[in-house]
Amino acid sequence: MSFSAGARLWAKYEDSVIAPIRGRLVRLVESQGQVATLQLVDTLEEQALLEELLETSKPCMPPPAEPLHYLLKTPFRYPPLRWGSRFGRRHEPSLFYGALKLETAMAESAFYRFVLWEGMATPPPSGRILSEHASFEARFQVQKGVRLHLPPFREHEALLDPQDYSVTQGLGSAMREAGVEAFEYRSARCPQGGVNVALFVPAAFTEKRPRNLMPWLCETTSEYVAFKHAQVPDSPRLYRREQYLVDGRLPHPA
Secondary structure (H helix, E strand, O other): OOOHHHHHHHHHHHHHHHHEEEEEEEEEEEEHHHHHHOOOOOOOOHHHHHHHHHHHOOOOOOOOOOOOOOHHHHHHOOOOOOOOOEEEEEOOOOOOEOOOHHHHHHHHHHHHHHHHHHHHHHHHHOOOOEEEEEEEEEEEEEEEEEEOOOOOOHOOOOHHHHOHHHHHHHHHHHHHHHHOOEEEEEEEOOOOOOOEEEEOOHHHHHOOOOEEEEEEEEEEEOOOOEEEEEOOOOOOOOEEEHHOOOOOOOOOOO
16 A cells, blocks of 8 residues: 555545544643653752753744643644654654543553563563553544544545554545544554544644643553553553554554
């Protein structure tokens, strides 16, 4: 498959699929930034100075995203990774990705924890990585939206390819060019077939601040990733490496 296949898919259905969409998304992010910088300095004043210096070294924030809370605007700031993202090519502005349910967001995050693990030259002696994360909710609403998890797109399995992003990136470029502001799509990582959300534009948010911020602890090993609520009694939510394997190997985004 190829980028052009995604563009052709969009051209086939474009006239009948753009419609208003609205809802509430969930996103899960790692939250160790301030703790990490505090470990490098002696006082909170020095930490504030270090954070200011780090801020000046980051890419410029797109002006439309400036009024938003940092959790909402940060994804729009950085270019895609070297392989791009599922619906974004390397040279395009980044999208904001989330999910309609927390379980889907965790399944997606667990996959990338495994990618992180496999990317390490040497695993930690303890055999695990402990990290802190936060989930939050945000409301979105657009006039030009698309639901890729419904017909006619639902029948196209290439949109769920776990390792080849060429079709979805071609489709994403075509949607962006057509002025689509946000879209929903099936997760390729969630075993329950959950639905993700992607926003092309910061204006898709109906509020400037996130809601329902919740802290989570995460344990990553070579065999599983577990998330547990950080402040209340909670059974760990377990995601096993084997559920992500393709032909016996963990697929890497490409």
